Amino acid sequence: MDFDKIKQAENSCYMPTFSRYNICFTHGKGAKLYDTAGKEYTDFCAGIAVNALGHGDEELVSAIAEQAKKLIHASNLYYNAPQSELAERLTSGTIFSRVFFANSGAEANEGAIKLVRKYWKAQGENKYKVLCASDAFHGRTLTTLAATGQKKYSEPFEPLPDGFLHINYNDFPALKRALTDDVGAVMLEPIQGESGVTPASYDFLVNTYALCKERGVLLVLDEIQTGVGRTGKFFCFEHYGIQPDVVTLAKGLAGGVPIGAVLARGPVATAFAPGDHGTTFGGNPLACAAANVVVRRVGTPEFLSRIEALGQHLQNRLMMLRKYKFVEDVRGLGLMRGVQLSEKLKNAEVVGRMASAGFLLATAGRNSLRFVPPLIVSEKEIDDMAEKLTEIFANTNI
Secondary structure (H helix, E strand, O other): OOHHHHHHHHHHHOOOOOOOOOOOEEEEEEOEEEEOOOOEEEEOOHHHHOOOOOEOOHHHHHHHHHHHHHOOOOOOOOOOHHHHHHHHHHHOOOOOOEEEEEOOHHHHHHHHHHHHHHHHHHOOOOOOEEEEEOOOOOOOOHHHHHHHOOHHHHHHHOOOOOOEEEEOOOOHHHHHHHOOOOEEEEEEOOEEOOOOOEEOOHHHHHHHHHHHHHHOOEEEEEOOOOOOOOOOOOOHHHHHOOOOOEEEEOHHHHEOEOOEEEEEOHHHHHOOOOOOOOOOOOOOHHHHHHHHHHHHHHOOHHHHHHHHHHHHHHHHHHHHHHHOOOEEEEEEEOOEEEEEEOOOOOHHHHHHHHHHOOEEOEEEOOOEEEEOOOOOOOHHHHHHHHHHHHHHHHOOOO
16 A cells, blocks of 8 residues: 555544654664655654564564464453563562553553552552652543543543642652542652653652652552663663652563553452453463563663763753753753754754654653654664754754
8 A cells, every 4th residue: 555545544443632743664674664755764752662672673573473373362350371471570689579561651550550449448448549740641531531631632531530649749748738548649750751751850749759658648659651771770660769669661662562550569469359450452462472571681780881871972962952042951861862952942843853864753741752663773873863953953044
């Protein structure tokens, strides 16, 4: 099917939920993607922080193909060897004791919220409320939209489920005031990705953790985007030296195959009983076979150290853009970075110009650029991207 026919089919048959760039990719290799016209792009979007091992990784492709030949799906009515292996990989040597597998980040967050409610219900306590942050993004189901608390996403679908409170991100005094007796959990992203790549300050997250421990409130961290090595640690919370009760993963976990995970420790890890929660496709053999390759590769000290070094190199190159008056801030950790632009230069315009030049970036938040390349990106690819972005900025008359 040629590109024009692809677009015709989209326009006539697909629900109009996406504003797409005028590009259709056919294949990729490493950090490169190729479109229907054969044009090459260097990928600093990675499917929105999904393609952890890049495109066409031989070991990942082989694992998926071999598992597909043997068994793709049999349901969670039966034992599942790749799932058991992945459960052990994600809990062994970590603070977590149990895991549940879903199909996406939104499902993982939905599962975490249900787990929290079931835990407190079993204690005979009416702690059903969850305290979240403004400008969060936790998913697009009705419940995760309520947790997200951004009107631009939720308003068309109101009324939303109740039980969610919101405070300003990085405002610990506000969080402390809002932590009433009916709050059972605090749910936060260690770095708010969709709203502009804004990290939690060290004091905010550490003080929140200490307060939750003091009050007996569960701490849930949404690591859908930050987890699986993205920030240079396998879990982003490791940068803060804290131990959350529940963590959710998705995006990069299986390198592009849909999967989500809810990890828990302590008493909350055993709150679910048979029948409390479930999934038809979640944790199927194919997705888990892919995730086992990603977790084994990314979880090594050598791989994580490389991400940390490349992330610092990316930060250094982006910091050089501060000389332009329309660049207001550069922030992030590891290979998750954001550049805040002034309203004088629209992020979508920059992303479009970079795509025309063969580099894929993502927009985020209030006029930010988001850089979340595959974790196998090279230093040269970072330099090439930064040089092109510098050239575009230098030729922007504002």
